[in-house]
Amino acid sequence: MDLKEIQNLIKFVAKSGASEVKLEMDDFKITIKTGEEGKGETTILQQVPMMGNTMQQPAMQQQPVAQQVPVQEAEKPKADVSDNYITVKSPIIGTFYRKPAPDKPTFVEVGADIKVGDVLCVIEAMKLFNEIESEVSGKIVKVLVDDSSPVEFDQPLFLVDPS
Template sequence: MDLKEIQNLIKFVAKSGASEVKLEMDDVKITIRTGADDEKAPTTFLQQMPAMQMAPAAPAAPAAPVAEVAAPAAPAAPAEDNSKYITIKSPIIGTFYRKPAPDKPMFVEVGKTIGEGDVLCVIEAMKLFNEIESEVSGTIVKILVDDSSPVEFDQPLFLVDPS
């Protein structure tokens, strides 16, 4: 596991809202605590297992939390906008897709007007593709998740302006 993969994992955990994630592989053990309860920056622990040749992974640990300090500040800005917008959240854990197939167009784009029952995205869970339909009418203001990204239960996916 290289530095970029560790940084991406830290960013994903910070966005997901999970308070703690532990990952153990053959040669690396990683624990990421977001501190959601304490409202402080995420804490990352990287422990290298004995008899391993991943010397570059040890210096990567100090760089990872520094890169992540800015990430908790980014979700604070949309929090102000949430008061006038409706947040559509993920009903399941899985992989978020904005298109029904790689060669098909996106279900929705920012600025598109949607109605109740319109398909917004697909979430793949255990090899099943679940269409996520809108429960509200309005205009898509922001798409909060990148295509082909993992999502957690109750994770915000879209901001909709109901007016």
């Protein structure tokens, strides 16, 4: 189970209203507990030690393959994207929102002119909504993340043309 699947599971449990969910697989256990409103949620992830050398060896063989694939994928966008664009990246882990509220318009659209200090989006982390402000002036070329999607630290969010 990868990080995105765990994050989706946490969101699902939070929306379902369940107070506690336990998931046990062959190699790990996850317990998600949600408290009363405002109390937050607790996620516990335990890695169960594997038995025998035969099960550990395939895990070691998969790691180099996983490392090679992102390197190749990371090189492709650099060739496609103009060097003149500035990438606005996420400063925190959380959930990306393009609007301040569901009934409000988006902060910025593709083609919008922005200046330093303009709010580009909101990232929710631990029930706190953090406004992400632009550190550059320019024009939004592309939005790289879908609304209401989980984002990682340093994940690209927007491409900005500074000219």
